[in-house]
Amino acid sequence: MxxxxxxxxxxxxxxxxxxxxxxxxxxxxxxxxxxxxxxxxxxxxxxxxxxxxxxxxxxxxxxxxxxxxxxxxxxxxxxxxxxxxxxxxxxxxxxxxxxxxxxPRGNATDLIELIEGDQAVLHQLARIQLAAEREVTIIDCPPYLMGQPIANDEQTQAMNRGIRYRAIYHAPLLAEPTKLQNVLQCMALGEDARALPDIHLKMIIVDQRVAVIPLSFGGAETKVRILIHQSPLLSVLVMLFDLLWDKATPVGARPAPDGPSPRDRELLMMLAAGMKDRAMARALGVTERTVTRRITLLMEGLGAATRFQAALQAAHRGWL
Missing domain, CATH: 1.10.10.10 (Winged helix-like DNA-binding domain superfamily/Winged helix DNA-binding domain)
Known part of the structure; x- marks a missing residue:
C-alpha cells in the first residue's frame, strides 16, 4: 500500500x-x-x-x-x-x-555519566546540541571518534535556530584542506572560530549546563566520553574555555599591520591547503621559482623550519 x-x-x-x-x-x-x-x-x-x-x-x-x-x-x-x-x-x-x-544532585553518579561506544557517544552529542537554547562552545582536536572529523549536522540545525557556536581549534588542523574547508563552512553559517597552536583538549559545553569530554586527553581514541551535569566541575570547564578563548587567535582575522602582503597571504592560504608549488604558481600567475623564493622568505620571517610550521605560525597569527 x-x-x-x-x-x-x-x-x-x-x-x-x-x-x-x-x-x-x-x-x-x-x-x-x-x-x-x-x-x-x-x-x-x-x-x-x-x-x-x-x-x-x-x-x-x-x-x-x-x-x-x-x-x-x-x-x-x-x-x-x-x-x-x-x-x-x-x-x-x-x-x-x-x-x-x-x-539538586547529591550523588556523584547524578553529576557524571559514562558514555561508551561510537553510536552512544554520537547520539548524546546530537541530543545535547539539538536541545541547546543559547550557546554551544567547543574545543576541537584529534584523535577523533570515527578516526577523522565528521560533519556536525546538528550544529547546522542549531545555528539555523539562532544558537551561537564558539569553537577553538588545534591550529595544525587548519593546515589540512578538508578540515579547513569544514571550519570555513561553519564560519559561513556564523560560527565564531579561533585557534591555538598546541592544544590537546577536547570538549563541548551546551548552555553552561552540560558538557561532554573524553575519558582521556592523551593517546589513542578511547570511544568513551564523560557527560557532566551542572556542578563545580562544569563551572571549572566553562572558566577554562573562557580563558583559552581569550588567548586564542581568530581564524581568518585581518593581518596585523606588519603582516603579509595580500599576495603573500594568498600564498600562505594555498600552502595551508597543501597545494604543490606548480599549482600555486599557476594560480598566482608566476613561476615555480618565484613561489619557492617567496615561501623561503615567508618561512624566514615566521621563524619556521618547515612549510608546515610556516602554515601553523600563520594560522596562529591570524593570517589565514
Whole structure:
C-alpha cells in the first residue's frame, strides 16, 4: 500500500484511499472496496479519519461519495500542523529538562555519566546540541571518534535556530584542506572560530549546563566520553574555555599591520591547503621559482623550519 500520509500520522490504508480518490473522485465506499479488494465495512474508519483531517469531503446523498482535497493545499496544511505540534513537544521537553536541572544532585553518579561506544557517544552529542537554547562552545582536536572529523549536522540545525557556536581549534588542523574547508563552512553559517597552536583538549559545553569530554586527553581514541551535569566541575570547564578563548587567535582575522602582503597571504592560504608549488604558481600567475623564493622568505620571517610550521605560525597569527 501507499505510504504517502504516514509522515503526518495516517496509515497506509488512508494513504491508499486518498491516492485512489485523487484518481477517481466521487467514489463511494463500495467503489473503493472494489479498487482495494477490502470489504467496505473495513474502510469506514479510514474514510472517517481522512474526513477529520480535511483530506476528503463526504458529499450529500446516498450512497455516500467522497472527493479529495487538492494534495498541495491539504498535505501542506497537515504538515504545518504536525510541525507546530512537534515544536510544542520540543518546548515542553525543554521545560521538563530545566525542571530536572533545578533538582539538586547529591550523588556523584547524578553529576557524571559514562558514555561508551561510537553510536552512544554520537547520539548524546546530537541530543545535547539539538536541545541547546543559547550557546554551544567547543574545543576541537584529534584523535577523533570515527578516526577523522565528521560533519556536525546538528550544529547546522542549531545555528539555523539562532544558537551561537564558539569553537577553538588545534591550529595544525587548519593546515589540512578538508578540515579547513569544514571550519570555513561553519564560519559561513556564523560560527565564531579561533585557534591555538598546541592544544590537546577536547570538549563541548551546551548552555553552561552540560558538557561532554573524553575519558582521556592523551593517546589513542578511547570511544568513551564523560557527560557532566551542572556542578563545580562544569563551572571549572566553562572558566577554562573562557580563558583559552581569550588567548586564542581568530581564524581568518585581518593581518596585523606588519603582516603579509595580500599576495603573500594568498600564498600562505594555498600552502595551508597543501597545494604543490606548480599549482600555486599557476594560480598566482608566476613561476615555480618565484613561489619557492617567496615561501623561503615567508618561512624566514615566521621563524619556521618547515612549510608546515610556516602554515601553523600563520594560522596562529591570524593570517589565514
Amino acid at each position: 501507499d505510504e504517502l500520509l504516514e509522515p503526518v500520522g495516517l496509515g497506509a490504508l488512508e494513504s491508499a484511499l486518498y491516492v485512489r480518490l485523487l484518481a477517481a473522485p466521487r467514489s463511494s465506499a463500495d467503489d473503493l472496496a472494489v479498487a482495494t479488494g477490502l470489504p467496505a465495512a473495513e474502510l469506514t474508519g479510514a474514510l472517517t479519519r481522512l474526513t477529520e483531517h480535511a483530506l476528503i469531503t463526504r458529499l450529500a446523498g446516498t450512497p455516500a461519495r467522497y472527493v479529495p482535497a487538492p494534495p498541495d493545499l491539504a498535505i501542506d496544511a497537515l504538515a504545518l500542523r504536525r510541525q507546530e505540534a512537534l515544536e510544542r513537544l520540543r518546548a515542553r521537553a525543554r521545560d521538563l529538562t530545566r525542571g530536572m536541572a533545578a533538582i
